[in-house]
């Protein structure tokens with residue numbers, strides 16, 4: 075294994091761990107630093123689509139991950155009285171070679187970490203990145219909150235939506251709150267009667283009561299998560315915690331209006347227990363002109379660079395694409411002098427896909443809220459062609475070659 079380059083990665087979330095494995099595959103050494111004492115256990119289950127599963131396959135952990143998740147091919151949409159009206163493709167074994175996969179984020183992190191251990195990649199917990207100290211044409215130095223320092227050829231901020239590394243590139247830039255909070259809870263699927271002929275996950279839309287998402291988790295589908303979104307003002311960290319702790323209030327919100335939906339919704343909300351309630355405030359990072367410093371030694375990726383609206387179901391999937399293509403680009407960049415140019419091509423290529431996704435996500439968000447909160451919703455729902463091939467089946471190696479040739 076060649077170790078001529080040495081990259082420090084801040085954050086052992088999905089982007090950090092996928093980056094470490096992708097770099098390793100390209101013969102580039104890295105060390106990962108994570109503020110938490112243990113892997114972050116947030117976010118319930120996420121939906122992976124073929125673009126991400128393909129990357130897991132290349133990294134050699136597709137099969138173990140597949141075993142842990144619930145396989146599905148589309149998000150289905152139904153009206154308030156249960157009539158099907160739309161499908162949103164999230165995978166297809168037949169078309170792309172991979173299904174969509176609902177999997178707990180913590181399980182995915184566990185598998186990625188196990189692979190890092192197997193490959194000898196060092197992940198250090200309890201290390202909070204504080205600031206960049208210096209950057210030259212060949213190296214970067216930084217400081218952790220505990221006062222210790224580090225040095226590497228490059229540093230990548232994979233430190234999430236509230237990224238500290240980003241503040242080196244864009245001081246003062248803050249993520250925008252989208253005024254939407256998702257509230258959800260997991261219940262045993264055995265507590266509901268699944269309507270005959272329905273396929274899951276499903277979003278049930280009502281003009282006046284919003285939308286419920288019902289999505290199975292676990293490989294056998296034995297758990298069902300029920301989610302509803304509400305409009306809300308931004309809160310600080312303590313404020314979000316207070317809302318999360320108000321379990322009864324969240325359950326009451328989930329139950330409100332459930333009677334207007336098919337019975338499966340009422341059965342599901344009745345089965346909720348306070349311990350399974352979770353919330354997810356939707357933030358978005360403003361578009362940035364650069365994800366890499368002028369000397370090319372400090373970059374950001376994943377949610378730190380472009381957290382996109384969750385309604386696309388692509389946040390995690392795009393994080394995988396970022397990390398994998400970053401490693402391919404770095405591996406093809408032999409000369410330090412070409413580093414900034416190569417990474418700016420990488421950003422341009424990635425941003426194009428993100429931009430397209432943001433348009434898609436906006437449309438999806440409108441579809442899940444009542445018309446009263448979304449003037450023009452009808453126009454958007456009727457107007458979009460949800461052909462997902464461009465998104466779900468990219469040839470990432472070819473894409474990188476095209477970016478490099480630009």
Ligand SMILES: Cc1cc2nc3c(=O)[nH]c(=O)nc-3n(C[C@H](O)[C@H](O)[C@H](O)COP(=O)(O)OP(=O)(O)OC[C@H]3O[C@@H](n4cnc5c(N)ncnc54)[C@H](O)[C@@H]3O)c2cc1C
Nearest residue numbers: 085087088089109117120121203233234376377388389390
């Ligand atoms: C409830 C929920 C449901 C979701 N559902 C989906 C879905 O269905 N489909 C989908 O594609 N995406 C989904 N997402 C989005 C997806 O989880 C994110 O896009 C993805 O996790 C972002 O990964 P990341 O590694 O960039 O950031 P993060 O996951 O935020 O990881 C950042 C890591 O950096 C660490 N860190 C932060 N600051 C520092 C520091 N100063 N020093 C050291 N370490 C630091 C953090 O502790 C964390 O471990 C969901 C997210 C949530 C919360």
